């Protein structure tokens with residue numbers, strides 16, 4: 188019996204020839220992410236237990252993001268703890284404010300994600316990195332602490348599900364619409380404890396940024412990781428972004444690898460999708476929900492706050508006016524600069540949007556766009572749970588940057604194809 | 608022994624357990640004040656030490672914030688019984704030495720306010736109010752070992768000695 192790409196990466200990380208789903212392993216970690224909300228508690232735990240050490244100061248990547256720049260006194264204290272720890276341990280890749288950005292956009296962009304490696308982060312969307320044929324998974328603060336101190340972590344090898352994506356996406360339809368379609372079909376726990384492996388010709392037509400939007404949302408189906416195989420597109424992105432360590436190992440699934448479930452999609456018939464409150468699995472085609480009035484549009488986050496996303500939104504907003512509050516949040520300083528250089532900020536400014544500094548901010552109801560009771564927001568983020576972006580009686584509608592931009596112009600959910 | 612707080616619903620998520628507006632601290636007592644706030648704002652005034660939360664599928668889905676476990680534990684809850692758990696929450700619970708019980712029929716056999724006694728090793732929930740025993744698969748040995756050692760970090764420290 189062959190192995191899946193996920194199993195091969197985990198086997199290598201464990202120093203074994205083979206691992207099987209369900210097996211408990213102690214894997215070596217290649218890259219450890221460290222952020223402001225969940226990182227400082229790990230540091231405190233380590234100090235408390237007398238384990239205040241780091242396994243490798245070159246393998247930990249630190250960026251404040253969720254509440255940066257500090258939104259209040261308490262988050263300033265978190266940042267202070269993060270800063271003090273990162274300096275004391277001489278962490279090599281510490282992205283301080285000005286270079287800090289939304290973690291899952293920042294790490295690939297800065298060349299920290301390599302195929303075949305195991306990346307953990309104290310954030311559930313660490314599964315994003317699977318777009319690079321790597322194993323990325325989210326953990327909590329205790330796991331982070333253990334990984335920082337020892338460079339190893341226990342895992343149960345997940346069984347894999349295979350998602351075959353066929354057909355070309357129509358105009359105005361994006362990878363966000365594909366992943367919302369996938370989650371709508373299998374449900375928010377449809378991939379609980381599983382690896383979600385995406386394959387098929389549709390992917391070949393997607394940029395790395397578009398692919399990251401897909402793997403980013405694996406957790407929204409309960410997945411342990413999302414993963415996409417290596418191809419020319421991956422190689423090109425890595426050639427442009429990898430800096431210090433440029434070697435990597437490419438794994439691919441064997442033809443006789445075992446999958447617990449296989450789902451096939453004809454992506455050519457997918458419409459722009461919107462996930463209705465309060466679950467990411469509530470995706471419906473725009474034709475079924477267009478016209479619903481909105482109070483805010485949010486374009487940003489680790490799901491859709493990359494340059495390609497901002498370009499898509501700007502193209503639609505160009506020469507138009509946003510009818511509702513529209514908040515644009517470039518996910519990293521590089522993206523911010525790029526958007527500025529390309530003149531996208533002019534377009535957003537003319538359209539009446541506000542442009543924020545790179546931050547998670549309102550994506551998780553932190554700041555910079557929090558919703559009041561009863562308000563509705565069309566958002567390019569990944570989660571629309573109760574209270575996610577603010578008041579427990581507010582509502583979040585998940586969509587692509589195109590749909591969010593079109594809806595911003597209309598003040599209600601709108602089909603972006605109208606503006607192409 | 609503890610009383611059951613039953614939530615007959617699936618996908619109780621980490622934003623409901625501890626909303627992000629309170630994530631600017633990792634102080635357990637502070638987090639506990641807002642435990643389950645967006646789901647049941649009376650929970651904190653009702654809960655007593657040793658109580659047990661009972662829910663449906665996919666409990667703890669969403670973010671990786673361990674704050675969800677801390678808020679629940681800080682509120683005095685001894686265990687969560689659910690049909691299934693989201694994986695990061697499940698990990699976080701074990702890593703914190705906190706009991707999580709997967710019980711396919713717990714939700715049907717436990718009513719809000721029932722007195723429960725749990726034998727974690729044997730895998731039995733005694734519903735004292737209803738006078739029935741509900742069996743469950745005990746946590747795997749390695750997880751019980753981590754819990755008995757008081758959490759993952761203590762477990763690692765012990766192993767290294």
Ligand code: SF4
Nearest residue numbers: 289488489547550551
């Ligand atoms: S942008 Fe949103 S989903 Fe992504 S890491 Fe930040 S808070 Fe989490």
